Amino acid sequence: MDFEYTEAQRDLSGLARALLTDWAGRHPRPEDTGFDAELWGAMAGAGLLDAALPEQAGGGGYGLLEQCSVLIEIGRTVAPAPYATSIAVVAAALAEFGDHSQVRRRLRPMLRGESTLAPALARDVASFEAERGEQGWRVRGSHSVVAAGAFADGYLIEARSGADSVLLLVDREVEGVTVTRQHAVNGTDAALLELDTVLIPWADAISAPEAPAWARRRAALAVCAHQLGVLERSLEMTAEYARTRQQFDKPIGAFQAVRQRLADAYIDVEAVRLTLWQAAWRESHGLAAESEIDVAKFWASEAGHRVAHTAVHVHASTGIYLDYPMQRYFTAAKRAEFESGTATAHLRGLGLALDVPV
Incomplete structure (x- = not known):
C-alpha cells in the first residue's frame, strides 16, 4: 500500500x-x-x-x-x-x-x-419510499440538510423499495418536488428536499443493486478528504499564530500547554491523513473497504472536533472573529464532523463488522 x-x-x-x-x-x-x-x-x-x-x-x-x-x-x-x-x-x-x-x-x-446535482442518500433509515408503476417509480418522502441542495439543478436520491434500495435522478423543477433552503452551521447551501408522489421515469433510475452502498462509501470518503484539507490548513494557521502572538514578552507557542495542544493536533491530523488514504486506496482497488471507511470517518469526526477546538482556543477571541478566517475553518470542521455519519454511527458499523454487540 x-x-x-x-x-x-x-x-x-x-x-x-x-x-x-x-x-x-x-x-x-x-x-x-x-x-x-x-x-x-x-x-x-x-x-x-x-x-x-x-x-x-x-x-x-x-x-x-x-x-x-x-x-x-x-x-x-x-x-x-x-x-x-x-x-x-x-x-x-x-x-x-x-x-x-x-x-x-x-x-x-x-x-x-x-x-450541479446533489446526493440525498439514506442515513440510518431511508428518507424516501419508492413504488413501481407502469411508467417508472413513484417516490414520496423527505430528506433534511441535503448538502449543496439549495442551489442544485437536480438530485440523486436513494429510495427504499421493499427490502431493496435504488438510486434515482430527479430534477428540481419536476411537479411534486419542493426544495426549502436551510441554514447549516457554516452556510445556507443545505436544503430540505420533499417529494410528494413524484413520478421518476425508468430512464432516470440507476438499476445496479450495488450502486446505493457504493455512493454512500464515496460520500463518506469525500467528507474525510475535505476534512483533511480543513484541518491541515487550520493547524498551519494556528502554529503560525502561536509563533507570532506575544504574551508575557514571549511567543505563546513557547508555553508548554500550547505546545502540547498543537502536538496533539498534529497527531490527529496525521491520523486523519493515514486512515483516509488507507480507505481510499482499498476502495480504488476494488477491495473491501467498509471497515476502513468507518475508521477514516471516525477519525475525521473525532479528530476534526479536537483540532477545530484547539485552533479556536489557541487563537482565543480572534478565532471566532468574523473578519478572521479561522471561524470559517472551525464551522466547516464541525459540519464535517456530522456529515455522512457521526463518529458513533461509524463505530457501530465497526462493531457490526467485528460481531461486537452495539
Missing part, C-alpha cells in the same frame, strides 16, 4: 491549489451560499471537474485517489465549490453505473460546469 501521490495526483492538487489560493486571495469573505458560479466555471475550464473520472464517461481517465487530492485542496481554502457532492458522488456514480443516455444528459453538463 503506497500513500505517495501519483504524478496525476501531484498535477491535479498543484493545479487546484494554485487556482483556489488565487480565488481565496480575491475573496477573503465569500458569501455563505456554498456556491460561486465564477469559481465553478474556472474549475471546469481548468479541467478539474472532469479529470478524475473515467475516459468512457468523458473524463481524464483518473479516479478516486485524484478526487481526494482535489478535495483536500478545496478544504484548505474552504472554497464554495460543490465538488464533494456533485463530482465525487453524483458524477462518479453516473460514470460507474449510468447508461449512455444518463451520461449524456446528466453527467456531461456537470463536467462542463453547467449544472
Whole structure:
C-alpha cells in the first residue's frame, strides 16, 4: 500500500491549489451560499471537474485517489465549490453505473460546469419510499440538510423499495418536488428536499443493486478528504499564530500547554491523513473497504472536533472573529464532523463488522 501521490495526483492538487489560493486571495469573505458560479466555471475550464473520472464517461481517465487530492485542496481554502457532492458522488456514480443516455444528459453538463446535482442518500433509515408503476417509480418522502441542495439543478436520491434500495435522478423543477433552503452551521447551501408522489421515469433510475452502498462509501470518503484539507490548513494557521502572538514578552507557542495542544493536533491530523488514504486506496482497488471507511470517518469526526477546538482556543477571541478566517475553518470542521455519519454511527458499523454487540 503506497500513500505517495501519483504524478496525476501531484498535477491535479498543484493545479487546484494554485487556482483556489488565487480565488481565496480575491475573496477573503465569500458569501455563505456554498456556491460561486465564477469559481465553478474556472474549475471546469481548468479541467478539474472532469479529470478524475473515467475516459468512457468523458473524463481524464483518473479516479478516486485524484478526487481526494482535489478535495483536500478545496478544504484548505474552504472554497464554495460543490465538488464533494456533485463530482465525487453524483458524477462518479453516473460514470460507474449510468447508461449512455444518463451520461449524456446528466453527467456531461456537470463536467462542463453547467449544472450541479446533489446526493440525498439514506442515513440510518431511508428518507424516501419508492413504488413501481407502469411508467417508472413513484417516490414520496423527505430528506433534511441535503448538502449543496439549495442551489442544485437536480438530485440523486436513494429510495427504499421493499427490502431493496435504488438510486434515482430527479430534477428540481419536476411537479411534486419542493426544495426549502436551510441554514447549516457554516452556510445556507443545505436544503430540505420533499417529494410528494413524484413520478421518476425508468430512464432516470440507476438499476445496479450495488450502486446505493457504493455512493454512500464515496460520500463518506469525500467528507474525510475535505476534512483533511480543513484541518491541515487550520493547524498551519494556528502554529503560525502561536509563533507570532506575544504574551508575557514571549511567543505563546513557547508555553508548554500550547505546545502540547498543537502536538496533539498534529497527531490527529496525521491520523486523519493515514486512515483516509488507507480507505481510499482499498476502495480504488476494488477491495473491501467498509471497515476502513468507518475508521477514516471516525477519525475525521473525532479528530476534526479536537483540532477545530484547539485552533479556536489557541487563537482565543480572534478565532471566532468574523473578519478572521479561522471561524470559517472551525464551522466547516464541525459540519464535517456530522456529515455522512457521526463518529458513533461509524463505530457501530465497526462493531457490526467485528460481531461486537452495539
